[in-house]
Amino acid sequence: MIFKTTLWVMTFSLSFVASVANSNSLAGSYLAGSNAAMRGDYVAASKYFAETLVKDPKNEFIKHNAMLSTLSMGEVDTAIKYAKDISSNSNNSHLVDLLLFIDFIKDEKFISASNLLEKNKENYTELLYGLLKGWTSLGQGKMSLVLKTFDEMDSNSTLQIFGQYHKALALAAVGDFGSADKILLGNSEGSLRFTRGSLIAHAQIMAELSRKNDALELINTIALEGQDAEFDQLRKKIQSGLSHYDYITSSQQGIAEVLFTIAFALNGSENDQTSLLYVRLAQNLRPKNAETILLTSELLRNQKQYDLAIKNYEKISKTDGLYLSSEIGRAETLIAAEKPEAAIEVLKKLTLIYKDNSRVFMSLGDAYRGQKKFTLARSAYDKAQTLIGKPNSSNWFLFYTLGICNERLGNWPRAEMNFRIALDLSPNQPLILNYLGYSLVEKNKNLEEARGMIEKAVAARPNSGFIIDSLGWSLFTLGKYEEAVKPMERAVELMPDDPIINDHLGDVYWKVGRKREARFQWRRAISFEPTQKELIRIRKKLEIGLDEVQTEENKKVKSGA
Numbered sequence: 343m344i345f346k347t348t349l350w351v352m353t354f355s356l357s358f359v360a361s362v363a364n365s366n367s368l369a370g371s372y373l374a375g376s377n378a379a380m381r382g383d384y385v386a387a388s389k390y391f392a393e394t395l396v397k398d399p400k401n402e403f404i405k406h407n408a409m410l411s412t413l414s415m416g417e418v419d420t421a422i423k424y425a426k427d428i429s430s431n432s433n434n435s436h437l438v439d440l441l442l443f444i445d446f447i448k449d450e451k452f453i454s455a456s457n458l459l460e461k462n463k464e465n466y467t468e469l470l471y472g473l474l475k476g477w478t479s480l481g482q483g484k485m486s487l488v489l490k491t492f493d494e495m496d497s498n499s500t501l502q503i504f505g506q507y508h509k510a511l512a513l514a515a516v517g518d519f520g521s522a523d524k525i526l527l528g529n530s531e532g533s534l535r536f537t538r539g540s541l542i543a544h545a546q547i548m549a550e551l552s553r554k555n556d557a558l559e560l561i562n563t564i565a566l567e568g569q570d571a572e573f574d575q576l577r578k579k580i581q582s583g584l585s586h587y588d589y590i591t592s593s594q595q596g597i598a599e600v601l602f603t604i605a606f607a608l609n610g611s612e613n614d615q616t617s618l619l620y621v622r623l624a625q626n627l628r629p630k631n632a633e634t635i636l637l638t639s640e641l642l643r644n645q646k647q648y649d650l651a652i653k654n655y656e657k658i659s660k661t662d663g664l665y666l667s668s669e670i671g672r673a674e675t676l677i678a679a680e681k682p683e684a685a686i687e688v689l690k691k692l693t694l695i696y697k698d699n700s701r702v703f704m705s706l707g708d709a710y711r712g713q714k715k716f717t718l719a720r721s722a723y724d725k726a727q728t729l730i731g732k733p734n735s736s737n738w739f740l741f742y743t744l745g746i747c748n749e750r751l752g753n754w755p756r757a758e759m760n761f762r763i764a765l766d767l768s769p770n771q772p773l774i775l776n777y778l779g780y781s782l783v784e785k786n787k788n789l790e791e792a793r794g795m796i797e798k799a800v801a802a803r804p805n806s807g808f809i810i811d812s813l814g815w816s817l818f819t820l821g822k823y824e825e826a827v828k829p830m831e832r833a834v835e836l837m838p839d840d841p842i843i844n845d846h847l848g849d850v851y852w853k854v855g856r857k858r859e860a861r862f863q864w865r866r867a868i869s870f871e872p873t874q875k876e877l878i879r880i881r882k883k884l885e886i887g888l889d890e891v892q893t894e895e896n897k898k899v900k901s902g903a
Contacts, residue, residue, distance in 0.1 A: 371397070372404065379407060382645040384415035402428060406435060413441070413619055415650060416638075418626040436465045437619070443474070444623055447594055452481030469501055473508055473600040480512055481593030488512050504603070507534045511543060511590045511599065519550045519587065537606070539599070539633060542576060543589040549580045550587050557585075568698070572632075572663025598627035602634050609637065617641055629657075632664035639671055648679035666696060670705050682713050700729040704740060711743060720747040738768035742777070749781060757781070772809060775799035780812040783819045792816055800829075807837030815846055823853040834863075841872035845880055852888040860888070 375390030391408035398404060409424035418441075425441035439462045446455035456478045463471055476491040492512065495505030510525035526544045528534050541564055548557035557580050565573045579585040590596050605621035608614070618641045625634045635657050642651035652675050658668040669692055676685035689706040696702045707722035723744045730737055745760035761778040768774065779795035782788050793816045799809045814830030817823075830847045837843050848863030864880050872880065883891050 375404075375407065375411070379411055382647055384411045384647065384650070387411035388415055388417070388420075406438075409437070409441070410619075413437075413622055414615075416622055416625070416654070418444070418622060439465055440623070444597075444627065447478070447481070447597055448627065450481065450594075452478055452593065456482065468497065469495070469504060470600070470604065472501065472505060474597060476505075476508060476512065477593045477596035477600065480515065480596065485512075485516060503534065503536075507536075507540060508596065508600070510534065511596060514543065514547055514587055514589070515591050515596065519547045523547050523551060537603070539589065542572075543587075545576060545580065546585055546587040546589055549585040554580055554583075570663070571666050575663045594627050598624045598631070598634070601627070602631075602637070605641075606637060609641065614641055614644060618645070630659075632658050632662050632668065636664060636667060636671060639668070639675070643671070643675045643678060646678070648675050651675045652679075666692065666699070666702070670701070673705060673709065677709060677712060682709060685709050686713075698729060700726040700740075703729065704743075707743060707747075711747065714750075716747045716750045720744065720751065723747065733763070733767060735767050738764045738771055738774065740764075741767065742771075742774050746777065749777075754781075754785065770798070770802065772799040772802040772806070775802075776806075776809045776812050779816065783812070783816045786819065789816065789820050793820065805836060807833045807835075807840065807843060810836065811840075811843045811846060814850065818846070818850055818853070823850060826850045827854060839870050841867045841870040841876065844870065845872065845876065848880075848883070849888055852883075857887075 371390050371394040375387050375394060378384075378386035378390060388408065388411040391404055391411060394404050395401065395408060405424050405428050409421050409428065412418075412424065413421035422441050422445045425435075425438040425445075428435060428438050439458070443455055443458050446452070446458065456475070459466075459471070459474055459478060466474070472491060472495040476488050479485075479487040479491060489509060489512075492505040492509035495501040506525055510522040513519075513525070514522040523544070526534050526540070526547065534540065541560065545557040545560050548554075548560065558577060561573050561577050561580075564570070567574060567577065576585065590599055601620045601624035605617045605624060608617035608620070618638070621634060621638045621641060625631070625638050628634060635654060639651045639654040642648075642654060652672055655668045655672040655675065658665050662668075669688060673685040673688040676682070676688065686706070686709050689702065689709055692699075692702045693706060703722045703726035707719045707726065710716075710719035710722060723740060726740055727733075727744070730740070733741070741760045741764035745757045745764060748754070748757035748760060758778070758781075761774060761781075764771070764774045765778065775795040776799040779792040779799065782792035783796075793813075796809065796812045796816050800806075800813050803809050810829050811833035814826045814828075814833055817826035817829065827850055830843075830850045833843050834840075834847050844863050844867040848860040848867065850860075851857070851863060852860035861884060864884050867880055868877060879891065
């Protein structure tokens with residue numbers, strides 16, 4: 343890692359405490375900035391740290407935090423200004439070093455960038471140093487050094503793969519498509535096409551070599567026509583002879599690809615903050631690259647910086663092949679920001695533009711389902727179903743969600759049909775197994791089959807409270823009360839605040855004679871705000887006991903009430 347991943351420090355250093363001891367306003371601004379930074383509110387953090395620096399302009403600690411917050415919010419030029427100020431007094435920050443390097447690259451001062459890289463070589467991992475050196479050498483026109491640098495990245499398999507991939511991109515950037523093609527084809531261990539970008543680059547290279555059919559075959563292995571707008575655009579260009587190589591054409595773009603690749607590798611780990619810093623730099627160097635914009639927006643959404651994410655999604659042009667992905671991402675962010683109606687409006691507009699795209703209608707169905715608008719959700723899912731043609735294993739979720747809508751709307755025969763189609767498409771999917779199994783238990787149908795489904799789901803998701811609850815409830819419904827105790831207790835342990843699971847445990851306890859504990863669980867269930875229907879039934883059980891409630895319910899069933 344190029345710099346420490348622990349970015350925000352909430353404790354004062356002794357020197358800083360002394361500096362603010364006589365200024366409540368200074369301490370207040372600093373603490374407000376620190377709290378905002380810890381929440382991931384980069385806009386507020388930047389504002390408060392800037393205010394603090396007005397009062398204490400020489401404080402290196404605050405400058406560093408201001409630099410981090412401004413970079414995180416996407417103000418790279420401001421972060422570079424902080425880095426230049428810090429560097430005059432400190433040479434210990436890895437991020438400062440990288441920001442100064444990026445500043446040289448943006449100004450095409452490749453010799454200065456190279457000198458800085460060599461001066462602070464120890465600050466970089468072998469991977470990052472090698473890739474940055476190779477592309478900086480390209481900026482200086484030293485192609486022989488570029489090839490030598492990438493070839494020397496061979497001390498382990500990871501280094502070699504990345505070194506050769508970037509060597510291919512560098513060769514393509516100077517027009518040597520034949521050599522780039524040979525590298526990307528790889529060897530007996532596989533090709534070097536391991537990212538979406540690498541596939542696009544290789545298809546463009548093949549087209550430049552007049553290998554149109556090979557390029558189209560490569561694209562078709564990733565996405566058939568109509569499945570991916572970006573690949574559809576590339577396919578049409580190649581078919582019409584209008585394609586030309588433009589994936590990476592300069593040193594600056596190459597360095598942006600390096601930073602994007604590292605950010606992508608860190609995404610989803612405990613280093614999301616570090617990933618965001620890398621991808622912010624990548625986006626600054628290559629501002630129109632849609633993949634980079636999407637990753638930045640996704641990271642911001644994951645950190646609950648919804649306004650920043652939404653603003654960033656909007657930077658993708660309507661003519662870009664990834665525009666649809668950006669708009670769906672924006673809708674998902676609006677939902678996460680508790681603005682579901684705005685999200686639905688975005689998706690409804692997309693259905694007018696992409697009338698034949700099943701993904702759009704799936705997303706609209708998901709949005710309606712999240713709002714419990716099951717009739718509207720079902721309508722959207724039905725439209726998606728008509729667009730997919732013959733279903734395959736990737737379509738299981740569509741039929742699963744259709745099943746949920748029909749089950750909630752009281753159409754069990756159709757719901758069961760949907761669930762069983764989903765299960766045929768993905769036989770080991772625990773979500774389907776659990777939902778269908780639990781529904782059968784609730785309806786007192788095919789109980790042994792239902793138990794088998796739920797046990798299979800538990801084996802796949804042994805720490806899912808919902809699924810383990812289903813197992814306990816299936817045993818309860820089969821009259822195996824003693825066997826139901828252990829899984830039901832485990833379900834409550836995993837999801838202690840769920841009203842239904844606590845209610846179920848109370849029922850199990852009642853049937854095994856642990857009536858005091860049963861009443862305790864029912865009272866707990868009430869405290870977790872069950873639905874009105876559930877609340878009435880739980881209170882009835884507390885009043886007259888489970889046996890009497892079940893007797894009354896059975897009488898109503900027999901009388902048809």
